[in-house]
Amino acid sequence: MLIGPSMSYPRTQRARIGPRGAPTTRPLVAGRQPAHAFRVAIVELGRSQCAICREVLSSGHDLFAATKLSLPPSDPLLAYLEAAMHWDCYASWRHRRRFARAAAEAYVPDPGKETTPYHASVWADDDVRVSVAPEWVRDDGTRSGGAACVALTEVGTFLEVDLRNWRRWVYTPPSWIARHPVEAEALARVQPRLADRFRSKAALLMGIDCVTFVQRCRAHDAAEKEKERYLEERRRQTWGRYVAEHNAELRGIHRRLLAEGFTCPRCHRPSHEPKLEEGSETKKSAVVCRRCGAQLDRGYFG
Numbered sequence: 001m002l003i004g005p006s007m008s009y010p011r012t013q014r015a016r017i018g019p020r021g022a023p024t025t026r027p028l029v030a031g032r033q034p035a036h037a038f039r040v041a042i043v044e045l046g047r048s049q050c051a052i053c054r055e056v057l058s059s060g061h062d063l064f065a066a067t068k069l070s071l072p073p074s075d076p077l078l079a080y081l082e083a084a085m086h087w088d089c090y091a092s093w094r095h096r097r098r099f100a101r102a103a104a105e106a107y108v109p110d111p112g113k114e115t116t117p118y119h120a121s122v123w124a125d126d127d128v129r130v131s132v133a134p135e136w137v138r139d140d141g142t143r144s145g146g147a148a149c150v151a152l153t154e155v156g157t158f159l160e161v162d163l164r165n166w167r168r169w170v171y172t173p174p175s176w177i178a179r180h181p182v183e184a185e186a187l188a189r190v191q192p193r194l195a196d197r198f199r200s201k202a203a204l205l206m207g208i209d210c211v212t213f214v215q216r217c218r219a220h221d222a223a224e225k226e227k228e229r230y231l232e233e234r235r236r237q238t239w240g241r242y243v244a245e246h247n248a249e250l251r252g253i254h255r256r257l258l259a260e261g262f263t264c265p266r267c268h269r270p271s272h273e274p275k276l277e278e279g280s281e282t283k284k285s286a287v288v289c290r291r292c293g294a295q296l297d298r299g300y301f302g
């Protein structure tokens with residue numbers, strides 16, 4: 001769950017904080033997640049501390065966290081990446097401006113330097129950066145996009161706006177959208193400029209360098225497909241090795257049963273000459289009981 005000022009924390013001990021309206025959220029816990037997902041930070045309420053004042057965070061607190069930072073690896077501010085902070089602590093933090101800029105630049109990079117697939121940067125000035133994710137039908141038929149991402153350089157947050165509501169959004173009172181007064185202030189400064197520059201959804205879409213955008217999306221789709229193919233091949237090989245080993249061992253078991261006799265573990269009746277049903281490269285062989293027809297793999301013969 002994403003935490004905003006108007007929402008209450010979930011009853012569980014964990015809360016995720018991150019950019020509101022992130023298209024997809026990626027918790028920090030392990031697991032397979034789409035590559036294009038924006039991350040969210042996870043805090044353990046009652047255990048994690050505010051990175052600035054060190055107070056233990058609890059469910060009554062409004063929290064901020066940056067989940068991306070555009071900084072060189074040696075920068076000390078990177079220690080605060082994905083760290084939860086009280087909004088109030090963050091708002092008056094002496095490093096806030098530099099930190100916020102680094103976050104905003106990471107959320108919406110300069111045009112031509114995009115790192116998030118399906119997003120195209122269309123605007124960047126000192127106060128605000130905007131990217132657009134037009135509707136995109138991937139090779140597998142799934143759709144993504146239809147949103148604009150507005151990153152506030154002063155605050156280090158971004159807001160996701162449904163493209164269909166863009167016109168309404170730029171005239172929405174900032175206090176209705178913002179999570180903290182500093183965010184409302186920053187938003188109030190940039191909204192009129194955005195309303196003027198991008199009068200409609202079409203104006204936003206016009207800002208996209210279409211040729212580069214389509215090339216980038218296609219390349220990403222192709223890379224994803226290639227990865228999928230590779231994993232499928234790996235799965236096939238692993239299964240193939242397992243089956244080959246199983247079938248070889250079962251052939252040995254079958255020879256032994258022919259020599260020593262066999263009591264079926266299913267029907268518990270002795271059976272002469274159990275049959276070996278040969279599998280294939282992908283299908284496991286089985287010993288078949290001639291009395292009850294049970295198909296037995298090597299697991300039955302310990």
Ligand SMILES: [Zn+2]
Nearest residue numbers: 050053086089
């Ligand atoms: Zn604090």
Ligand SMILES: [Zn+2]
Nearest residue numbers: 264267289292
């Ligand atoms: Zn049997």
